[in-house]
Amino acid sequence: YAQIWRVQVGRIPLYLLDANVPQNPPHLREITSQPYPDDRRQRLIQEMLLGIGGMRALRKLGIDPTIVHMNEGHSAFAGLERIRVLREEQELTFDEALLLVMASNVFTTHTSVPAGIDLFDPGLIERFFSPYLPSLGITLEALLGLGRRDPKNQSEPFCMNILAQKLSGNINAVSRLHRKISQRLWHDLWPRIPEEDVPINYVTNGVHVPSWVSQEMAETYTRYLGPNWSEDPDNVRLWNRAMEIPDEELWGVHERRRGRLVAFCRRRLRDQLLRRGAPTKEVEMATEVLNPDALTIVWARRMVTYKRPLLIFRDLDRLARILDNPERPVQIIMAGKAHPNDLEGKRLIKEIISIIKEDPFRQHVVFIEDYDMDVARYLVQGADIWLNTPRRPDEACGTSGMKAVFNGALHFSTLDGWWDEAFNPRVGWAIGRGEVYKDHEYQDDVESHAFYTLMENEIIPLFYKRGPDGIPREWVAKMKAAMKELGPLYNTNFMIQRYMEDYYLRAHSYLKDLTAEGKEGIEELAAWYRRVSKEWKGLKVVKVEQESPPELEVGDQLKVRALVDLGTLRPEDVRVDLYYGPLDPFGKMKRREIHPMELMGKEGELYVFAASLPCSESGRFAYYCRVTPHHRRLIPTHYSLGLLVTWG
Incomplete structure (x- = not known):
């Protein structure tokens, strides 16, 4: 059993499934208590509830979607449930129902890393799906084959991403580079065609701008972009008006947000120290950490190895010289969380804290705990530089830098994820030129050196190049260029438009043609294919x-x-x-x-x-x-x- 919660998010209803109901025994009530559990049995039941239960919940609510969009493999069982319903209600064979479901399923893969893909032991699938198989009209071997690269390989685990791709006629990655990586990763599902022909396209992720832009920046946009800017953020002409914002006004808004970020970090750091029982002197020092006028770099995201939070600490002496310069001060704010069972992620946090608690870093680098959306808003709204250091090509997209750009920050990253397609020298900086190294130690040395060099030779001099009025005109020009060029492309309006035009409407049109003659078109196609x-x-x-x-x-x-x-x-x-x-x-x-x-x-x-x-x-x-x-x-x-x- 599951109960349905409805959350009204603006104009959109969001439905959530909750297994914590009295009708369930204790072990099932815990199914929805924690995402991404290590217990594979619990994870499988979660995904059955999401996919199969999700489709049944929609039917209970009277919602019968024409097109179903499955994000990541976790929801792939929704395709099987749709097949079951079609067989029951329209008396189709499995092959016929599969063709119909493929025509109307959209699948988005969100990961570049094989470790992020759900795999299940075939025995576990047999245990939980044996009662479900008669309603699908297929054997266990056929079901397992739908989740395998090689359906004949009895020892291959059951892969949710493969199941989703085999149940979907419309597949996309979440950035241009991620498309290439996905084509390589899943090439053996289409083994007799070249890698570049694997039918995975891409729609780059975007961010919901009103949710992340500060109140002050939103008011500035209203004055210069127009009162309806938040309803039309993918309008190129609208973002061209960003060039009309006076330098003084844009820089004033940005400086106030940086000051508020510093004040927020001081409060959070003080609270962190009090919770740990730190000495009074150390707690008092937290009220003086950071400088509201200094160049502020933010690194904030999940703590996982491929995101390389330690990259900037590879040469501590050089970093110390960059930070501890009284004439051109620089400071770094870091934040992030590790999965409760990710020991390597926890080690990364521990190592960062051990470095920054020593002089000369303790006044210039802080780590904010309990990273959440509230913390993220302060960070993206107050950063001068949004730093991202993933090891190419492991970042599928990444959206935190997009949020920062809409608030006037400049993005500084390796050419991975969205930055591989978005970067040009007018709007930010790139670490490296998109190289991929077999030797990760050597790669980290090369790219950390590139980080320090760009900081010393380009970023810091540009930030502190001030006129008589104290405004860094060339820096502000770069902020405006980033808004103008990146603004129309990396928002959810543009993203949804791409999905609508390239996927939803095409799938709907195809489905309409396929079913124009009732079951005849489907039966004829299935017979032809056999x-x-x-x-x-x-x-x-x-x-x-x-x-x-x-x-x-x-x-x-x-x-x-x-x-x-x-x-x-x-x-x-x-x-x-x-x-x-x-x-x-x-x-x-x-x-x-x-x-x-x-x-x-x-x-x-x-x-x-x-x-x-x-x-x-x-x-x-x-x-x-x-x-x-x-x-x-x-x-x-x-x-x-x-x-x-x-x-x-």
């Missing part, structure tokens, strides 16, 4: 011929034809493409283009397909003939398009 899957092994590309000379000039036509043995398949069952592109010095395609080949007729038992395209640039090129299944109702990202592929 036939093509069975007969595909008889297909062969016998020969690919270039009808034009081997060397061509720009403007000439490249003419290629392919002889294809379709076996028992029909021409309308397949799509034949010319897959071509320029080569790099190592003989690998730098990019690829896909040009359809037309059916020209038959030569004996072989079908002839041909293509002609103009040569628009010079260099070495390669091309292939690619044959894939084709049906007007087949989902373009169906995983069969990575399995049923023949090349020539």
Whole structure:
């Protein structure tokens, strides 16, 4: 049993499931008491409640969504529940219901790190899902196969992310770089196509600007961007007006927020020391820590190894010289939490505290405990520099820096997550140039050196380059440039618009076409897919011929034809493409283009397909003939398009 809580978040109702009800025995009442438990049994029950229970809760509330968006693999069982309902209510086979669910499921993967992906022992799946299998109409082996890279590998654990991808026809990552990492991570689900063709696109995360912008900054935006700026934050013309904010006014707002951040940190630090029973003298010193006029750098996020909070402490002498400069003072505020069972995360916090409690760091570096949304607001609203140090490419997106930018902070980060696509020298700074190292120690040395060098040679001089009025005009110009260029792109309005146009509406349109004739369209597609899957092994590309000379000039036509043995398949069952592109010095395609080949007729038992395209640039090129299944109702990202592929 579970009870449903409704939270009204602005105009949006948020429904929460709670297992702490009298009808449940004690061990089940605890299911929703803690997220991410180590107990795999409890974790599996949580995800059953989220996916299966979540869909049943919506039905109880009279909500029957056309499109279901599953975020991360935790919710993947929702797809199975949708299949069960379709089988029960529309009397579909599992294969038919699967096609319908795939057409209307959107799945977003949020992690770049394999350790962040839920895996379950097959025995645990068998124990909890055996009673559920008859309603799905499949065997245990078939269910386990849906959660495996290799369905035939009996020892492979059951992966929730794989299940979600196999139940979804629309898959995306959460940044441009994360898309590439996800394509690499999940390439073996589509093993017969190149990595860059894996059908995972991306929608970069964004932040809800009104939730994070300070009251003073919001009032400034109202004056210069217009009274409706918060309703239209993805409007490019609106953010162009940021350039019209007077330097004096923008800098004044920012300095006041920095002063409030310093006051907040002093209060929190004093409370932390009192809780620990620190000596009176040490508690009194907390009221003088930090400088409200100093360049303030903030590092705040989850304490995990790949985020590298210790990177800035690799050369303590050099860091001390940067911080302890009476003419150009610099200070660092750190905050973060480790998972209760993450011993390495706790070690990182302990090491940071051991460093900063000693001179000369104790007056210039503080660590704020109990990091939460309230703490985060003070930090993003008062920082001059928002520092992020993840080891590329482990940060899927990261949004804390976006929140800071809307408050006038400048972002300083390795080229990972969102910063890989957002960075340019006008809006912030980058540590490194996007290199990836096998030797992590060497990488940390190189990138910590880059951090110190940029601080010494660019960031600190720019911040303290003041005119007679004390305003750092060039720094303020950079703040405005960041607002103007990043503002329209990294907010939730723009993000939701991308989801709506690229995923929800397309999926809805496809689903509408698939069900236009009731069950007939689904039954016909499922029967076609079974036939093509069975007969595909008889297909062969016998020969690919270039009808034009081997060397061509720009403007000439490249003419290629392919002889294809379709076996028992029909021409309308397949799509034949010319897959071509320029080569790099190592003989690998730098990019690829896909040009359809037309059916020209038959030569004996072989079908002839041909293509002609103009040569628009010079260099070495390669091309292939690619044959894939084709049906007007087949989902373009169906995983069969990575399995049923023949090349020539």
